[in-house]
Amino acid sequence: MDESILDEISRNCNIYISDLKNIYSYPQAIQYLKSFSFESHSIHECNYALAYIFQTDCRFENYGQLREFLKTVL
Numbered sequence: 001m002d003e004s005i006l007d008e009i010s011r012n013c014n015i016y017i018s019d020l021k022n023i024y025s026y027p028q029a030i031q032y033l034k035s036f037s038f039e040s041h042s043i044h045e046c047n048y049a050l051a052y053i054f055q056t057d058c059r060f061e062n063y064g065q066l067r068e069f070l071k072t073v074l
Contacts, residue, residue, distance in 0.1 A: 005041055005049035009033065020053045030074055039063050 003011075010017045013029040023029050033053075038046045046066055051058040054073055060066040 002041075005036075005038075005045055006052060009036070009049075021055060023053055033070065034074055038066055 006017050006020060009020060009029060009032060013026060013032050015026055015029060019026065020029065023033070041049075043060060043062065043066070046063075047058040047060055050060075050066070050069070058066075058069070060069065
């Protein structure tokens with residue numbers, strides 16, 4: 001099974017998944033998200049991960065919408 005987005009960010013940034021809800025306190029996680037390859041994951045998983053991190057409803061239909069959202073929050 002592939003590693004989830006949340007697991008991957010957590011592992012690569014050396015922070016707990018639960019801490020991702022407070023992502024603005026972790027500059028390394030913000031930088032990691034800016035360059036993360038979301039396209040290697042399903043849009044459904046991306047929506048789930050970003051909804052968890054930013055505590056908002058995410059229903060992106062494509063990766064372009066996702067990237068535009070990230071520009072506004074990061």
